[in-house]
Amino acid sequence: MLQSKLFTKTRKEGPKDEVSRNAELLIRAGFVHKDMAGVYSFLPLGLRVLTNIVALIRREMEALGGEEVSLAALQEKNLWEKTGRWGDIGKDGGMDNWFKTKLKNETELGLATTHEEPLTNILKEHVHSYRDLPRYVYQFQTKFRNETRAKSGVMRGREFLMNDLYSFSPSEKSHEEFYGKVKEAYGRIFRAVGIGEHTFVTFASGGSFSKYSHEFQAITEAGEDTIYVHRGKKMAVNKEVMTPEVLADLGLKEGDLEEKKAVEVGNIFSLGTRFSDALEFTFVDEAGQKKPVIMGSYGIGPARLMGTVVEVLSDEKGIVWPETIAPFQVHLIELPKVHEQASKLYKKLTDLGVNVLLDDRDLRAGEKFADADLIGIPLRVVVSEKTIEGGGVEIKGRTEEKAEIISEEKLEKLLIS
Amino acid sequence: MLQSKLFTKTRKEGPKDEVSRNAELLIRAGFVHKDMAGVYSFLPLGLRVLTNIVALIRREMEALGGEEVSLAALQEKNLWEKTGRWGDIGKDGGMDNWFKTKLKNETELGLATTHEEPLTNILKEHVHSYRDLPRYVYQFQTKFRNETRAKSGVMRGREFLMNDLYSFSPSEKSHEEFYGKVKEAYGRIFRAVGIGEHTFVTFASGGSFSKYSHEFQAITEAGEDTIYVHRGKKMAVNKEVMTPEVLADLGLKEGDLEEKKAVEVGNIFSLGTRFSDALEFTFVDEAGQKKPVIMGSYGIGPARLMGTVVEVLSDEKGIVWPETIAPFQVHLIELPKVHEQASKLYKKLTDLGVNVLLDDRDLRAGEKFADADLIGIPLRVVVSEKTIEGGGVEIKGRTEEKAEIISEEKLEKLLIS
Numbered sequence: 001m002l003q004s005k006l007f008t009k010t011r012k013e014g015p016k017d018e019v020s021r022n023a024e025l026l027i028r029a030g031f032v033h034k035d036m037a038g039v040y041s042f043l044p045l046g047l048r049v050l051t052n053i054v055a056l057i058r059r060e061m062e063a064l065g066g067e068e069v070s071l072a073a074l075q076e077k078n079l080w081e082k083t084g085r086w087g088d089i090g091k092d093g094g095m096d097n098w099f100k101t102k103l104k105n106e107t108e109l110g111l112a113t114t115h116e117e118p119l120t121n122i123l124k125e126h127v128h129s130y131r132d133l134p135r136y137v138y139q140f141q142t143k144f145r146n147e148t149r150a151k152s153g154v155m156r157g158r159e160f161l162m163n164d165l166y167s168f169s170p171s172e173k174s175h176e177e178f179y180g181k182v183k184e185a186y187g188r189i190f191r192a193v194g195i196g197e198h199t200f201v202t203f204a205s206g207g208s209f210s211k212y213s214h215e216f217q218a219i220t221e222a223g224e225d226t227i228y229v230h231r232g233k234k235m236a237v238n239k240e241v242m243t244p245e246v247l248a249d250l251g252l253k254e255g256d257l258e259e260k261k262a263v264e265v266g267n268i269f270s271l272g273t274r275f276s277d278a279l280e281f282t283f284v285d286e287a288g289q290k291k292p293v294i295m296g297s298y299g300i301g302p303a304r305l306m307g308t309v310v311e312v313l314s315d316e317k318g319i320v321w322p323e324t325i326a327p328f329q330v331h332l333i334e335l336p337k338v339h340e341q342a343s344k345l346y347k348k349l350t351d352l353g354v355n356v357l358l359d360d361r362d363l364r365a366g367e368k369f370a371d372a373d374l375i376g377i378p379l380r381v382v383v384s385e386k387t388i389e390g391g392g393v394e395i396k397g398r399t400e401e402k403a404e405i406i407s408e409e410k411l412e413k414l415l416i417s
Numbered sequence: 418m419l420q421s422k423l424f425t426k427t428r429k430e431g432p433k434d435e436v437s438r439n440a441e442l443l444i445r446a447g448f449v450h451k452d453m454a455g456v457y458s459f460l461p462l463g464l465r466v467l468t469n470i471v472a473l474i475r476r477e478m479e480a481l482g483g484e485e486v487s488l489a490a491l492q493e494k495n496l497w498e499k500t501g502r503w504g505d506i507g508k509d510g511g512m513d514n515w516f517k518t519k520l521k522n523e524t525e526l527g528l529a530t531t532h533e534e535p536l537t538n539i540l541k542e543h544v545h546s547y548r549d550l551p552r553y554v555y556q557f558q559t560k561f562r563n564e565t566r567a568k569s570g571v572m573r574g575r576e577f578l579m580n581d582l583y584s585f586s587p588s589e590k591s592h593e594e595f596y597g598k599v600k601e602a603y604g605r606i607f608r609a610v611g612i613g614e615h616t617f618v619t620f621a622s623g624g625s626f627s628k629y630s631h632e633f634q635a636i637t638e639a640g641e642d643t644i645y646v647h648r649g650k651k652m653a654v655n656k657e658v659m660t661p662e663v664l665a666d667l668g669l670k671e672g673d674l675e676e677k678k679a680v681e682v683g684n685i686f687s688l689g690t691r692f693s694d695a696l697e698f699t700f701v702d703e704a705g706q707k708k709p710v711i712m713g714s715y716g717i718g719p720a721r722l723m724g725t726v727v728e729v730l731s732d733e734k735g736i737v738w739p740e741t742i743a744p745f746q747v748h749l750i751e752l753p754k755v756h757e758q759a760s761k762l763y764k765k766l767t768d769l770g771v772n773v774l775l776d777d778r779d780l781r782a783g784e785k786f787a788d789a790d791l792i793g794i795p796l797r798v799v800v801s802e803k804t805i806e807g808g809g810v811e812i813k814g815r816t817e818e819k820a821e822i823i824s825e826e827k828l829e830k831l832l833i834s
Contacts, residue, residue, distance in 0.1 A: 007484055007552045009543050033539045041488040041539065050487070067424055070467070071458040073559065074516075074576050101516040101528070103575075104565050111518070111528075122450045122458065126426050135424045142490065142559060148521050158520075159491050 001328070003359045006030075008043050010371050021222060022307035023153025025319050029374045031327075038150025038158035040303070045375065048327035050161065053302040054140050056192055056324060057163050060185040064178075066138040066165060071118055073142060074101075075110045079117040083278040086110070097145045099158075111144035116275050116297055119166050123293075124281045130170050133283060133293065134178065138165040140302070152224060154307035155263055161303055167296040170283065175294040179270060182298050186216055186266045193305060194322030195312050199265060200236040202227050203250060209272020211249075212241070216266035222311040223263035230256055263308050271295040319376030320398050328357040329415065331377035333368050335384035342383040345393070345408060354415045373398070381411065418745070420776045423447075425460050427788050438639060439724035440570025442736050446791045448744075455567025455575035457720070462792065465744035467578065470719040471557050473609055473741060474580050477602040481595075483555040483582060488535055490559060491518075492527045496534040500695040503527070514562045516575075528561035533692050533714055536583050540710075541698045547587050550700060550710065551595065555582035557719070569641060571724035572680055578720050584713040587700065592711040596687060599715050603633055603683045610722060611739030612729050616682060617653040619644050620667060626689020628666075629658070633683035639728040640680035647673055680725050688712040736793030737815050745774040746832065748794035750785050752801035759800040762810070762825060771832050790815070798828065 008030030015034055018024050023040065026032045031046030042050055061068070080086035085095050099111040112118065119137060127135060143162045150156050165182065169175035183201065190199040195218050202217040217227045217236055226239040230252055237246060237257070247254060273292040276282070282290045306325075313320040323329065330349065334342035339360070346358045357377060359368050365384075372380050380403075382394040387405055395411065396403035406414075425447030432451055435441050440457065443449045448463030459467055478485070497503035502512050516528040529535070536554060544552060560579045567573050582599065586592035600618065607616040612635050619634040634644045634653055643656040647669055654663060654674070664671060690709040693699070699707045723742075730737040740746065747766065751759035756777070763775045774794060776785050782801075789797050797820075799811040804822055812828065813820035823831075 005482070005484075007540065007543050007549070007554065011542075030543075033542075035489045035491070035535065036493055039489045039491045041486065041535065043486050043539070044484045047485055047487050065422070067422075067461045068464055069458065069460050070464050072452045072456045072576055074452070074456045074561070076453055099518040099526075101518045104563055109516075118452065118458065122460070123424065125428075125450075126424050126447075132424070137424065144491070146521055159489055 001357055003357055004361050006044060006357075008045065010374055018153070019151050020153030020155070020307075021314070022155060022310040025310055025314055025374070026154065026307070029319055029376070031319075032154060038147055038156060040154050040157065042303075045327045046306075049306055049321065049325050050302055052325040052327075053193065053305055054161075054163070057189055057300060057302065058140070060189055061138045061163070061165060064136055064165070064181060064185055066136045069119075069137055069139050070141055071112070071115050071122075071139060073111050073144060075112050075118065077108060077110070079121055079279065080110070083117055083275060085117070097147060099144045099146045113143055113145045114297075114299075115139070115141070115164060116166065116271070116295070117279065120275050120279050120281050120295070123168055124279065127168065127281075127283060127293070129283055130285045133168060133170040134174055135168045136165065136178065137168075138163065152222060152263075152307070154303045155222065155311070156224070157301075157303060160301055163300045163302060165298040167298070169294045169296070170285065170291070172294055175270065175296055179268060179296055182268050182296075183214060186268065186298070186300070189300065190216060190218070190265060192322075192324050193309055194324070195265070195305075195309060198312050200227065200229055200234060200262075202236040202238050202262070202264075203241060203246070204238040204267075205241050207269070207271065207274060209274060210270035213267060213269040215264045217262035218265045218308050218312060219260045219262045220308065220311045221261050223261040225262050225264055227260055227262045228254075228257035229260050231258070232256070236260075236262075263304070263311075265305055265308050266298075266300045268298045269296060271297055314376070315399070317370075318374035321376045321378060323378045326376070326378050328355045328377050329379065330354055330356045331372045331375065331380050332356050332358045333365075333372060333380060333382045334358060334360050335365050335368075335382065337385055338383050338388060341388060345381075345383060348408075348412070349415065352412065352416055379415075418774055420774055421778050423461060423774075425462065427791055435570070436568050437570030437572070437724075438731070439572060439727040442727055442731055442791070443571060443724070446736055446793070448736075449571060455564055455573060457571050457574065459720075462744045463723075466723055466738065466742050467719055469742040469744075470610065470722055471578075471580070474606055474717060474719065475557070477606055478555045478580070478582060481553055481582070481598060481602055483553045486536075486554055486556050487558055488529070488532050488539075488556060490528050490561060492529050492535065494525060494527070496538055496696065497527070500534055500692060502534070514564060516561045516563045530560055530562045531714075531716075532556070532558070532581060533583065533688070533712070534696065537692045537696050537698050537712070540585055541696065544585065544698075544700060544710070546700055547702045550585060550587040551591055552585045553582065553595065554585075555580065569639060569680075569724070571720045572639065572728070573641070574718075574720060577718055580717045580719060582715040584715070586711045586713070587702065587708070589711055592687065592713055596685060596713055599685050599713075600631060603685065603715070603717070606717065607633060607635070607682060609739075609741050610726055611741070612682070612722075612726060615729050617644065617646055617651060617679075619653040619655050619679070619681075620658060620663065621655040621684075622658050624686070624688065624691060626691060627687035630684060630686040632681045634679035635682045635725050635729060636677045636679045637725065637728040638678050640678040642679050642681055644677055644679045645671075645674035646677050648675070649673070653677075653679075680721070680728075682722055682725050683715075683717045685715045686713060688714055731793070732816070734787075735791035738793045738795060740795045743793070743795050745772045745794050746796065747771055747773045748789045748792065748797050749773050749775045750782075750789060750797060750799045751775060751777050752782050752785075752799065754802055755800050755805060758805060762798075762800060765825075766829070766832065769829065769833055796832075
């Protein structure tokens with residue numbers, strides 16, 4: 001893409017009311033627009049990153065045998081009253097973060113904060129026998145949560161894209177097996193987006209049906225959670241369950257743990273029969289017995305993940321995108337008097353299938369370099385009279401200090417290998 | 418995909434409260450689930466069709482030079498008050514179909530029914546000079562509209578996916594040129610999804626800045642609009658503007674027109690400076706003069722389009738999908754005792770990149786054929802002892818009466834040509 005055709009411009013400062021580092025950088029670089037606290041719109045560069053994250057997660061969901069759906073946000077109360085989650089502070093886990101609204105006939109509606117109830121209700125219509133199980137269903141869908149505070153940029157949205165996966169299994173054994181597979185898939189996702197070494201499987205509070213749930217917590221000062229990390233065992237304990245009994249249960253000693261601020265980038269949860277009991281979702285097993293379906297739910301917020309990557313990897317110059325999710329692979333910078341050469345190289349690379357942003361704007365070199373650092377594309381390639389004299393183009397990785405001049409042929413090989 | 422792994426099952430009847438033919442068929446075939454009137458969730462087959470429609474429209478948006486964004490649904494009132502569209506019955510086009518909600522601090526919010534205001538507000542930050550224009554920005558985003566009645570299935574959602582495109586031009590001339598290109602692109606889209614011959618460019622009411630807007634109306638008894646069609650000129654007039662003056666203006670005679678029920682599958686609208694004036698969106702032209710930006714907006718509802726295709730093309734046996742948007746290209750039906758042969762053919766075709774749904778379920782042939790007709794995949798391929806004896810497989814187009822037996826090699830050639 002030609003940068004002259006990109007409608008967004010970079011800016012020197014974020015909005016005055018923005019207190020989060022991830023949002024400040026994403027706004028300055030033109031990835032997102034802040035509509036209000038906790039509500040961000042995704043602009044062309046930001047949507048590209050989000051789309052890459054979604055594609056990466058979707059591959060894992062498909063490999064898990066997931067079937068993709070897209071459920072409605074608008075909800076009526078009947079299902080949610082059965083599980084006790086409609087009221088603002090309902091019994092047994094009622095949720096106080098609904099946005100409620102109304103039809104013209106005064107029927108009260110809510111905007112879904114999660115989708116256990118409606119999806120269970122749908123599956124109930126299609127699953128009747130052990131032959132229909134297990135089923136794994138996922139979506140990428142916009143959730144609405146009426147957060148009291150939303151000061152963590154795109155890491156805590158009042159409206160945000162969520163990848164939620166739900167499992168419906170015929171037995172505890174079948175559930176545990178799938179739960180283990182999701183845990184591994186989540187680990188792969190966080191490694192793929194470049195925060196693997198900062199992310200720890202963290203024991204957190206369970207529910208009526210399981211002692212613990214597992215959170216994936218990424219260490220960052222911008223996080224709202226506090227966790228206790230055991231680096232050797234690559235695991236952690238959330239402060240909310242940090243008691244001598246839990247430590248003993250997990251075989252951990254307090255002295256071996258480090259206290260860290262962290263953000264929950266993923267959560268996997270064994271739901272047991274909490275929802276299938278309340279919504280009467282049963283199946284007939286091999287022996288002809290009616291049994292409740294065993295459920296699990298699993299969630300990753302792609303925009304939160306994007307914000308976390310910015311928090312964890314950015315430096316004083318700007319954002320640092322890992323190749324896997326970067327908006328473009330190459331930021332090609334055209335300096336004065338080499339328009340033809342730069343255009344030819346741009347065409348050659350895009351024809352090879354490389355995603356290139358060509359900075360063809362009429363700006364000083366220093367401004368272009370500063371923008372490239374702020375935007376954070378992994379590889380910067382400069383074409384100038386000097387590089388052409390030197391035999392090619394100048395390349396520099398976003399986090400590298402030194403640039404080097406290589407031939408165009410070598411660049412092509414580097415990019416398509 | 419193996420049909421045994423698809424969680425949805427077909428059903429003989431739609432829900433009792435469903436009065437629309439498109440929703441009834443889509444529910445019976447397992448494409449969508451009805452959550453309430455005007456609110457549908459998309460199940461795996463339905464999401465596949467929707468995704469195909471989105472991809473097809475996105476190609477046209479990109480070819481128009483569009484830049485993709487994803488704006489927030491949650492809206493504060495400030496921008497909308499400036500354009501007079503926040504109040505339930507505001508002045509100058511105020512909208513009475515908002516869903517309103519509240520933050521915990523009682524700040525009133527609304528769910529966007531359209532995005533002229535927030536997008537203009539964003540562009541204002543980035544566009545200052547004639548060099549920054551024109552800009553074309555589009556999205557695929559969920560809109561919420563508090564419809565009083567919603568009885569047309571997925572053709573009129575209270576929550577629905579919308580492809581909205583907005584143009585920002587430096588002059589009327591530049592605007593008109595783009596407007597013409599969008600009109601052509603929309604025509605290509607409706608032809609590509611199989612309703613081209615049923616769809617007419619229809620003159621409808623304009624606004625302060627243009628005499629008419631153009632609707633794309635597809636003729637169907639399920640439509641909520643009434644139009645007057647001139648088949649020869651391939652155009653129509655919406656009843657709402659059907660006056661002797663308008664007919665004279667368009668050079669039409671009442672006697673040449675047919676009255677038809679139709680559904681608006683697309684709308685293109687010249688906005689003039691209505692929004693740029695209200696939101697003070699100006700640019701500096703070549704002569705150094707401050708001028709308001711000329712805007713246009715353009716919309717297609719992918720789910721409405723899906724519903725329209727079902728209304729227009731389905732027959733008494735079920736849905737008929739055009740190849741371009743079908744959930745699968747081939748419905749491969751395995752009859753008893755040929756599991757190995759069917760699996761091999763399934764693997765061969767999927768390896769060739771063909772999207773195949775293999776009906777590997779333990780059901781009678783008649784049930785499988787009825788399901789295939791209901792689901793509406795363009796090509797049915799049957800593998801049975803009889804077809805193998807006959808030298809291959811039996812193929813039948815969804816709308817064809819007669820089947821024929823051809824060799825597997827011929828089938829492969831047919832599918833990858």
